[in-house]
Amino acid sequence: MMSCRIVSRQMILSSTTRRRRCHGGIFQNVRLNQGTTRATSTTGSRYLSSISSFNNNNNKNKNKNNNIHSSSSLSDRLVVVGSGVAGSATALIAAEKYKIPVSLVFAGSIPEDCNSYWAQGGIIYENYKHGDSPQLLAQDIFRAGAGLCVEDAVYKLAHEGPSRVKELLLQGHPYAQVPFDTTTKQSNNNDNNNDSDNELSLCLEASHAVPRILHYADHTGKVITQHITAAAAQHPLITLVPDTLVTDLIVDQQDGTATCVGIETLNKQTNTTSQMYASRGTVLCAGGLGGIYQHSTNPAGFNALGSSVALVERTIATATTSTCTLQNKDLEYVQFHPTSLYIPNEARFLLSEALRGEGALLRNGDGYAFAKDFHPDGELAPRDIVARGVFNESQKGGGNGNNNHHNVFLDITHRDANYLVKRFPTIQTHLQSKGLDITKDHLPVIPAAHYTCGGIATDLHGKTGLTNLYAAGEAARTGLHGGNRLASTSLLEGLVYGAAVADYCGSQDGIDIHQEVQRKLQSDKKKDNNDASTTMTLSSRLNKNQNPDRIVSRATTLLQTVRRVMWDHVGVVRTPSGIAQALDTLDDLIDETQHLYSQHACMETVGARDAAFAGQAVARAAFANRVSAGAHCILQDDDDEKVHGGGSVADTDMETDTDSDDEMNDVGVAVAVAQ
Numbered sequence: 001m002m003s004c005r006i007v008s009r010q011m012i013l014s015s016t017t018r019r020r021r022c023h024g025g026i027f028q029n030v031r032l033n034q035g036t037t038r039a040t041s042t043t044g045s046r047y048l049s050s051i052s053s054f055n056n057n058n059n060k061n062k063n064k065n066n067n068i069h070s071s072s073s074l075s076d077r078l079v080v081v082g083s084g085v086a087g088s089a090t091a092l093i094a095a096e097k098y099k100i101p102v103s104l105v106f107a108g109s110i111p112e113d114c115n116s117y118w119a120q121g122g123i124i125y126e127n128y129k130h131g132d133s134p135q136l137l138a139q140d141i142f143r144a145g146a147g148l149c150v151e152d153a154v155y156k157l158a159h160e161g162p163s164r165v166k167e168l169l170l171q172g173h174p175y176a177q178v179p180f181d182t183t184t185k186q187s188n189n190n191d192n193n194n195d196s197d198n199e200l201s202l203c204l205e206a207s208h209a210v211p212r213i214l215h216y217a218d219h220t221g222k223v224i225t226q227h228i229t230a231a232a233a234q235h236p237l238i239t240l241v242p243d244t245l246v247t248d249l250i251v252d253q254q255d256g257t258a259t260c261v262g263i264e265t266l267n268k269q270t271n272t273t274s275q276m277y278a279s280r281g282t283v284l285c286a287g288g289l290g291g292i293y294q295h296s297t298n299p300a301g302f303n304a305l306g307s308s309v310a311l312v313e314r315t316i317a318t319a320t321t322s323t324c325t326l327q328n329k330d331l332e333y334v335q336f337h338p339t340s341l342y343i344p345n346e347a348r349f350l351l352s353e354a355l356r357g358e359g360a361l362l363r364n365g366d367g368y369a370f371a372k373d374f375h376p377d378g379e380l381a382p383r384d385i386v387a388r389g390v391f392n393e394s395q396k397g398g399g400n401g402n403n404n405h406h407n408v409f410l411d412i413t414h415r416d417a418n419y420l421v422k423r424f425p426t427i428q429t430h431l432q433s434k435g436l437d438i439t440k441d442h443l444p445v446i447p448a449a450h451y452t453c454g455g456i457a458t459d460l461h462g463k464t465g466l467t468n469l470y471a472a473g474e475a476a477r478t479g480l481h482g483g484n485r486l487a488s489t490s491l492l493e494g495l496v497y498g499a500a501v502a503d504y505c506g507s508q509d510g511i512d513i514h515q516e517v518q519r520k521l522q523s524d525k526k527k528d529n530n531d532a533s534t535t536m537t538l539s540s541r542l543n544k545n546q547n548p549d550r551i552v553s554r555a556t557t558l559l560q561t562v563r564r565v566m567w568d569h570v571g572v573v574r575t576p577s578g579i580a581q582a583l584d585t586l587d588d589l590i591d592e593t594q595h596l597y598s599q600h601a602c603m604e605t606v607g608a609r610d611a612a613f614a615g616q617a618v619a620r621a622a623f624a625n626r627v628s629a630g631a632h633c634i635l636q637d638d639d640d641e642k643v644h645g646g647g648s649v650a651d652t653d654m655e656t657d658t659d660s661d662d663e664m665n666d667v668g669v670a671v672a673v674a675q
Contacts, residue, residue, distance in 0.1 A: 077101040081308070087286075089498030090472060093503065094506065096237075102238045104240050107243070107245055107301070112225050118298070122205070141489065143382070165492070182201055208488075217423065251466070258324035260467065266602075266603075280517075281513070283471065283472060286308045287303050287475060288455070295448040305611045306617075328621075332631075334451075361379060364409070374389040411443070420439050452474055461504035473490075473497065484631045555607070555608040558593055559608040562612055576636065579622050587616070596609075
């Protein structure tokens, strides 16, 4: 029988215990370069030559790939985890261009239940007629990324982005045809002067040099997701697998080499586990980890609890061969969106970057527009700087403002009311449900965890340090974002790098890996039966003395604890002592969530376990990096003590909810840090 090793609960428990309290050293050993080294050229020529060489070889193998391995076995497939833009792009390119069977696995009951759906602002395109260029876009990305971007990753997106948008979102069948907003211009046709031409409408967003953002009112992510998931669902080679949580990776380590051969899953409706084998590869596109924070713009549910990061952390902990160089990287760079709607005791609601692009101003409780006090670009400065500015201002108290002394507001009332309602219908509808009006009111705002700039380390083709495992989208760290993400890059990143994974899987290198994995799977006949999976009912292993309702309740409580710990100690502004305290707590939370999961596997115990592992990974990365840059702002403990000793800042805590523990109030000099 093939020595296929499944990451087990018992192994994780023992490994976690061995590593507890080690906040440096052993954890830093896995932070290795994944092959995305910086280029010295300022033009991206190294990227262009390397991609050109890959594409030439890839085209030679396209026809060959379309005819190989027509096996009926379901293990002869690509498993894509996550149904958002990155996952759907991967699935569509793999299935359509390379005729690869795909299983699209996702946690929701419908594929639209993903984080991509909630993106408000838009997606980067091109505005070459008005001075835009790949070089200009790259400059904007570098500027936002605080000098930490990987150059090749940036130029790949800047050069390939427009063509991927055309291919996947504008072309139509077999891909999507998204009805983006257009502008109407009079035609030059002399035969019919009443004719008009519709051109794509491009708007400006913060830190972009020119208007280059495609949009559909204020719910671009929704319309893109609806169309691209519909295209995936209609493709004959793509099988949708809903209501499915990935609990662990299946790793084969025979002959001293580590290879991902599939995933272990939990159906959240039936609480049954399955093992899905995939000789074509496993692609993690399951989004980020903003949901592990108490204040988050991410929707409620399973999609933003750091499941991909957690899968990698558990795999690293149990790897027994040096051939596995899998790692998470740059997790300290969690982007906090500056303007989420603040209503006490309610979930945060994103007030899009596009509002500030349209001229919205940040005002304090006295009505003073303060943004240019912390940066010359004011509201259009990079997000990390604006977030710290909002955070800092919120510490100062309410002045003459209303709303229980809340002190920071977003104001766009100076713009035309009819235009605002048409441009931002989703935001206006939500505001009206809360008794507010975009055309009349100053809107109370507060920063909230929004996007994960780091993630699973990959190269430009989405390859990780574990053979046959890939990642794309927010789950991946290509180096594109550096220390801070430029507005409206996330959806484009999903298209470009999701398609890149599919291209690699369809290349000769991908074919070679597939053939080797197929041989490994076929060597064990039990893994090559008709459905290529084994299933067990979890209720059979629930201890008779255990109460599942009690376990679910406890898991829910632990998830809330993770969120409070992360917000209090690993939030907008951090200190080494605060992070160390968080790590101690997270160590204990991992032990308990692991135990609960071993007693009763369900959506709540899976989510709490993933959040604890992801939180620990973020805290470790933040603790190891004492240099403030981009979205990672860390004050040394002596600086923090001086700030609190000054009186005015220390005496005024950040605006808090009644159901919250004390929130972070480490500010003062923080706004100036990392500019």
